[in-house]
Structures are given as structure tokens and as C-alpha cells.
Amino acid sequence: MRAVVFRAPFDVRVEDVADPELEAPGDVIVEVELSAICGSDLHPYRGREVGIEAGTVMGHEFVGSVVEIGREVRSWRVGDRVVAPFSTNCGECSSCRIGLTARCVRGQLFGWIENGRGLHGGQAAFVRVPLADATLGKVPEDTPVEAALFAGDILATGLFAADLAGVVPGSTAAVLGCGPVGLMAVSASLHRGAQRVFAVDPVAERRRLADELGARALGIEEAREELVGSGLDCVLEMVGSPEATRLAVDLVRPGGTIAAAGVHTEARFAFSPGEAYDKNLTYRAGRCSVRAYLEEALELAGGAADDLTRIVTDREVLDNAREAYRRFDRREDGCVKVLLVP
Template identity: 45%
Template sequence: MKAVTFHGERDVRVERVEDPRIQHPADVIIRVTTGAICGSDLHLYHNAIPGLLPGHIIGHEYVGVVEEVGSQVTAFRKGERVVGAFHVACGRCRMCRREAYNQCEHGGVLGYGIAFGDLAGTQAEYARIPFADTTLRRVPDGLTDEQALFSGDILTTAYGAVANSGLQPGETVAVIGCGPVGIMAVQSALAMGASKVFAVDLVRERTDLAEKLGAVPVPSGEVNPSSRILNGTDGEGVDVVIEAVGGSPTLKLAFELVRGGGRISAVGVTAEDTFAYPLMNSLTKDVTFRIGLANIHRDMDATLALVRGGRIDPTVVVSHRLPLSQAAEGYRLFDKREASKVILDGSL
């Protein structure tokens, strides 16, 4: 089969590789019908992930059709359309039993190299999905591949960040970063009953899109986000801040935007080891700060239902649709920010 493989910094290729096969009775082999390039794939593209060997198949956003099932798989049959989480979880260990699927003792991330379980990725014609009963969901009737796709990663990441904040109906929210994850955090917060969502990004086109979806745009390249948001909340600050960029500057901003007694929920990935925590500000303001990886298995059914019910349209972020054979061009465009989200369709 053909697959997208990693060869070094900014060097990904579409190559002929061996077909995947069932390695464990809980595996399923899928024929990938639609995939995408994720913001997290750019960390690989920049050679910033240790333990990624040349030739490793990458990618972890996928929808497909079940081709073959292992003997322990009970939930799926050949021919069914499925969407899956970007990280796999066994469903049986201590962590999974606590619904901490992102902490699974046997877990890993598809297409992310040795440090993440050494699992081949899904930017390929076929892929092996471990622990399929836990990791996959049937695509609900009536949903296209593209509508279902993001429940396996960025939509559910965004939704989970809002859920982790404990958002109550009627509360105000600021989302920092309006990339695909931030846009979906805006959509999730509105769907979960936020009264007002401020959308902060340096790039005006990105806050324009958030505005179309119902947010108050805060183009932070042009206006001071702190004064804009304090003014917009009677001087209080927002109840909840969602940080969807990654790194110190935007975490620092989150502490400025949150009201006394409010909550910050961060999902942005960063290579920084430490962050100068604003201890006195946090102490006096009684701020709750939470950061963590997405817990897709916990929230995937909820996001699929919101998409199916027409409450969230995740396809608004898609700017490019390319065949798998043009994946290298897709990575280039996405890396240069000429594409906001690249779909790789199943064709070659």
C-alpha cells in the first residue's frame, strides 16, 4: 500500500510500504477513506518528537471502513464505517476504568514514533487500530467522513477543554487562539451554553471566522485583549479561559483575562519545560488552573452527537482537500500557514 512516511525535518514522502496486518486479537484493520493533517503532526514535521525513525508511517486523524477484525473484537464488523481516537486505550486497565483514557497503561498515539507506543499512523491506504472496541466508534448515519473525522481529535480536544473548565450555562468564556482547536472550542462553548465567547487571535481572518460562528472577535494584533475583555465583562474578566495556543505568553494572558474565582483550562502543546506560574495573582484571585492532554474516548460520543444534531459544524476549518499522494504538499501548505486545515482524501 501507499503511506505517508517521515524522513527528517520537513521531509515527508508518500511511499510504498507493507500492508498492516492484525498483530493482536483486539486489532482491527481499516481502509482509510478520509484523513487530515493535525497541528500536532507539525511537531513531527519539525523533527521535534524524539524517537521517530525514518520510514515511520505518520498521521492520526482518520475515518475508514473496517476490512478485517481480530478474534477478540466484538463491537465491529467488516464493512462498517468508523472514526477513531488519535490515541489508543485498552479500556481495561486501572486508568481506563477511571475514564482516564489518556493515561492508559497500554496506550499510545498513532503515528507518533517509539516514545508514543511505536504505532504506525493512519495517513495511509490501510491502518491497524489497536484496542478497536475502545478506540473506534461507528460513524453515525447521515454524517459524511469530514463531519465525523474531527471527533477523533481536534473537536473532542476542544470540547474536552471546555468540559474540563466546568463551564455552566450563562457563563462568559475567552478562547485564546483561533486555530482549528480554538475555533472548535468557540463552537463547543456556545453549544454548552456560554452567554458570550471572546475569541482571541493575532490573525484577523481567524477571529473573523470565530465572529461568524457567534463569538466576539478580539484581534490581539490590533487591540489589547485584556482591556477589550475587561470592558466587555463590566471590568470583571471572564468566568472561563480556554488556552489553545501553547506556551508561556498565552498562559500568562489567560491569568489576566480570568475573573476572580474563575477557571483556566489549557490544551496548547509546548516544548517549554516550565512556566513562571503567577502565584500571587492566582492566590489572590482564587484561580483554578487545569492543563492536560485530550481524553478522546471520554468525550467522543458527545461530540459526534453534537455534530449529528447540527449544533457544531467542524468542517468550517477546512481550507484544502488533497489526495493522499499530495500529502507532502499538504504538509508544506499547513506548515506555512497557507492552509488552515488539510483533508487528505482516500484517493491516490
């Protein structure tokens, strides 16, 4: 089959690789209908997250149909249309039982193989899904495929970040970073009832999309000028850099909450324990438990598909993925969200 394969930083290629096969009785094989490139794919692409092996099939956002079923799979039949969260989960361990499926003891990320262990990803014609009963979600018949794709990662993560930041009816919130995940966090915060949502990004096209989704978008310096001291209850940090953390701490009001959903790789916080104390700060972080949000995200995405999918700037056949990664990485030509069609 054709697949997007990681070779080295800044070097992904579309190659012919072996079709995936069932390996465990709980596996299914999914034929991919649509996949996408995520900001998280840029971390290994840019060499910022290391350890991924050359030869790994990339990608963790995909929607498709079940084509093969392991003998212990109970929930799925050939032909079912499914969406996967970006990681697998067993549904039974102590993390899964409390809804923290992102930290399942048996969970694995799609598109990450390290030291010979892990899972190939969904930027391919087919993908193997372990723990399929607990992991996959059913795509309702009337849900557009793009909306289902968003539910499996970026929209679920937006809802998660809004909850983590404590967005409730009447809150004022700022979303830092207007990439696909930040843009979904804008919609999710409004959906949770935020009274006012500001959105911050240095890139003008991305700010325009945030405006269209209902935020008031600002550049970084503008945000510092207008929002420091303005009493922001919640800051959703959807970037994953020390600079963004710093901005979040400066913007949030005393007693407010920062939700850090951007992926961080640095060893230290960009603020001190003393600052946290002086601001009565709550700082919450981590990976989204997509499985726990999947049904809500599917419903929300299904009802708002036209609005949400306006962030899709590029729709490419899988064979053009190498070039699409390059454009997405450089944010060229207003590139915001890239879909890949196998």
C-alpha cells in the same frame, strides 16, 4: 500502500510502505476513507516534539471501514464504518474506568513510533488499530465523513476544554488560539451554554472563522485592552505556548479557571505560585480523553456538520500531503484545516 512518512523535521514524504497486518488478537485493520492534518502533527514536523522515528506513518485523525479483524475482536465486523480517537485505550485499566482514556496504561498515540515502539498513523490507505473493541467508535449512517473525522479529535477536544474550563450556562469565556481545535472550542463553549465567547488569534482569516462560529474575535493586543478586568470566568488556552499561558492568566477573572489544552513542552509555568494564589486561580491541563467524548461529539458534529466543516480550507489527495504540510505549517493562503483523501 501509499502513506505520509516522517523523515525529518520539515520533511514528510508520500511513500510506498508495507500494508499493515494484524499483530494481536484485538487488532483490526481499517481502510481509510478520510484523514486530516492536525496542529499536533506540526509539533514533530517543526522539531518541537522530538523522538519520533524516521519512517513513522504520520497522522491520528481518520475515518474508515473495517477490512480485517483479529480473532478476539467482538464489536466489529468487516464493512463497519468507524472513527478512531487519536489514541488507543483498553477500556479496563484504572484510568479507562474513570473515563480518563487518554491516560490508559496500554494507550498509544497513532502516528508516533519511538525507539521501535508505537503505532503508525492514519495518513495512509490502511491503518492497524489495536484494542479495537474499546478504542473505535461507530459512525452513524447519516453522519457525514468530515463530521465524524472532527469527532475523533478536534471537536472532542473542544468539548473537553470547555468542560475543563468549567463552561456552564451563562459563563463568559475566551478561547485563545483559533486553529481547528480552538475553533471547535468556540462551538463547544457555545454548545455548553456560554453567554459570551471571545476568541483570540493573530491571524485574521482564523478570527473571521471564529466570528462565523459565533464568537467575538479579537487580536492579541485588542484582547488585552478589552478583556483584562472584564470578569472572564473561563479561558480555554488552545495554543500551547508560554505567551498564550501568560495571556490566559492576565485575562481570567479572580477565581476563574484556565483550561490548557494546547500541548506544552516547556519546563516551567509562565506564571508564579504567588500569582496563582493572588488570583485564586484554577489551572487545569492535559490530553483529551476522546473516547469518553466520542458519542457526544459524533452527535453534535452530525447535527452541525455544515457549520463546523466551514473551517475546512483544503481538501487534497494523499499524494499531495508534502505540499499540504508546508502550507498548513506556514498558514499560507488562509490554510486552516487540511483533509487528506487516500
